[in-house]
């Protein structure tokens with residue numbers, strides 16, 4: 281064990297992990313995130329807190345993580361390199377560690393073109409691989425990037441994302457390998473809808489023995505409606521939604537589509553659980569946190585282990 | 588070369604609204620090649636201004652010139668004999684040329700007639716595209732001759748983000764994904780192993796982040 285992370289403890293002990301995520305509010309009210317997070321209590325092991333996802337300004341990930349921590353929950357602080365240079369990044373890592381945040385997800389972040397501040401300047405002093413290196417360096421060497429020693433070390437369990445469905449497909453396994461070289465310890469994937477492709481990617485992961493070097497948590501997102509499925513397919517870059525799924529949602533009455541979306545999500549989890557090298561599930565129920573417990577329950581993921 | 592494009596005429600007209608006698612000066616360097624600020628563009632802009640001002644019943648006198656380069660003191664000197672007869676200069680050079688003209692001639696204002704956009708290439712007639720961000724520390728030997736700083740929308744150094752789709756960048760289906768290009772090229776060169784190396788955190792101080800840059804070559808100094 282390198283950190284005090286509960287997620288690390290669960291994964292290290294060989295248990296199947298479950299994580300979920302919470303998007304912070306677009307305002308100052310902490311109750312919004314408290315309410316969302318409360319829905320996830322005991323349904324998952326750790327909760328990702330997004331960092332201005334899709335480049336839309338929200339309450340900061342770090343502050344929202346502190347709120348979760350105060351509730352006795354286990355946050356995973358997402359951090360994107362879009363908005364901070366290495367000075368701000370290291371400073372935020374120290375601050376998060378001081379508040380007992382033990383997990384971090386290193387991301388490059390969506391381009392500001394997607395968000396509500398398209399005229400912004402982006403930073404990208406580091407990329408996601410270099411962000412992994414940075415945290416790892418601070419934690420294991422006890423030093424800043426400058427080489428100067430730091431007082432105490434941030435005990436972060438270090439994660440990153442990977443999208444097996446983005447292009448070029450052939451680079452998606454080497455990219456995980458690169459993140460492992462940089463020091464990543466767990467990977468949460470983009471939502472899996474195309475199971476065949478995911479299995480193909482996992483074959484590549486296992487062929488290089490990468491599943492033994494990093495914990496892979498497969499991502500899932502339930503569809504609320506056929507409209508959402510269509511939107512994900514056509515509007516979200518790097519998302520792979522097979523036509524059969526859209527057909528299946530279309531085949532049920534409108535008021536039944538949400539249930540069908542949940543059923544589909546549960547079936548996906550059942551299949552993902554059987555794939556060798558998958559160490560957990562990351563349930564991203566976007567603005568639908570109340571469904572996470574039901575999904576976890578019906579997929580046989582509850583109760584969560586006490587560690 | 589440096590690629591630029593003409594500013595909207597209204598913007599230029601507003602700059603010179605209170606002037607009666609101006610110089611419009613082009614440059615025979617990059618901006619001529621990219622048809623933004625050469626002799627032809629000087630002529631077109633000048634007649635457009637004249638027409639617009641005549642319409643307002645507020646005629647303006649314009650002298651048209653196109654220098655060899657505006658980024659060299661030697662050529663800028665050529666304006667010395669007549670520049671004092673004018674109230675302002677509209678320079679169609681790149682930002683460097685506009686500034687250098689302003690530096691050499693301090694008595695009258697020098698206005699930009701074009702926007703300077705990027706360092707790039709002529710892809711085909713009428714199409715230019717960015718290639719270099721002048722970071723001051725070239726890594727093209729590691730990336731198949733394609734620059735991730737200039738050609739990836741996030742300047743990622745270690746490979747494509749999760750938004751790369753069918754060769755296109757997540758920001759726009761009309762923008763090629765720089766990392767797809769790098770991958771394709773490395774594969775052609777049978778050098779994909781280069782991708783597996785973690786590219787270390789970059790020293791940006793050789794770029795703009797290190798403050799305004801200059802190069803001094805002792806061997807060439809007079």
Ligand code: SF4
Nearest residue numbers: 739748756757764765
């Ligand atoms: S899609 Fe490609 S070019 Fe666009 S930001 Fe991602 S890696 Fe860079």
